Amino acid sequence: MTKQSVVVPEVAVPMPPNSAPLLPYPPPRAAPGVAVRKKYLQAQLDLGAGLPLINGWVESMRASSPTHAKAAAALAAAGAVDDERAAWMVRHPSALSKFEQIVAASKGKKIVMFLDYDGTLSPIVDDPDSAFMSDTMRRAVRSVAKHFPTAIVSGRCRDKVFEFVKLAELYYAGSHGMDIKGPAKASRHNKAKAKGVLFQPASEFLPMIEQVHDSLIERTKCIPGAKVENNKFCVSVHFRCVDEKSWSTLADIVKAELKDYPKLKLTQGRMVFEIRPTIKWDKGKALEFLLESLGFADCTNVLPVYIGDDRTDEDAFKVLRKRGQGIGILVSKYPKDTNASYSLQEPAEVMEFLLRLVEWERLSRARPKW
């Protein structure tokens, strides 16, 4: 495979050793700084920072005592965050400002679009059951799917994400890619082979996941605000609405539950613990599987574009880097180590990017080919 189709911004992006967020550690402490520290902690957890932070940072926040000097340090750290962000934007420029560069890379290639759901197509909200997508976003995704094969790749249960998106012409990969299904409705991209696709590499884990889900519902009842979500091949335990004093207790409950299940592993997303089978399957593998199903297995004339906001999306960004092919776009307002090349700040920018892509494709079709 040629490496020519890899798309990176003009400035080389170093491969990060891991996906730890970049906000300063430890967070600033103290009086006026308490709000700042709280914001950092929230941002870190929202970015899906690792489990040790839950135990370490919560304790350090509690231990902080207000002093004048510490408040000054907090404000200085806030300035450092701005510098950090500017430097990060150079390495991961906005996909909107580099739009021409991105579409130039697609010359002679078929764009295949991969979209994460929460935090990418819908804004993050407190109640996971109310993470609705706007009608305007739905129209944008529908238009994109008219021009390019399009897949939704989500940590959610496939049926649930379909209920939100409601577009039958798309591919859906639910449960972090462990539940893949082709479009229910024909479109000009659906080859018969791809349309019939259904792949569930973790089916043997279904009973185990059910058990863990039921047990965690019981065990977390004592923690107000905790929410356990059954995502079919994985379980999410949300702590967004849990008082921070109880975060460690909740983490301990989840870890204790997993002691009985060595074939399950624990990862962390945006204010959520994710329990998943230990199989080597993730959003990156799902992306490769879908490209293959679409007939682009070893092709150089394809340009996968993946847009996502969460740590689990990093698996897909990594695959694009490894293939030397495609465009990874991270949705984030904060600097964060990522394998994506470009960034967008929030779902509203994702929509703008999708609409621009549709318009560009429409115009390039209309353009005479001499």
Ligand SMILES: O=P(O)(O)OC[C@H]1O[C@H](O[C@H]2O[C@H](CO)[C@@H](O)[C@H](O)[C@H]2O)[C@H](O)[C@@H](O)[C@@H]1O
């Ligand atoms: O892969 P995704 O589509 O991004 O799904 C990842 C998780 O998204 C949902 O949780 C997140 O969004 C919620 C609604 O905005 C928010 O309340 C929560 O704090 C976020 O973590 C979903 O509920 C999870 O099951 C998914 O695993």
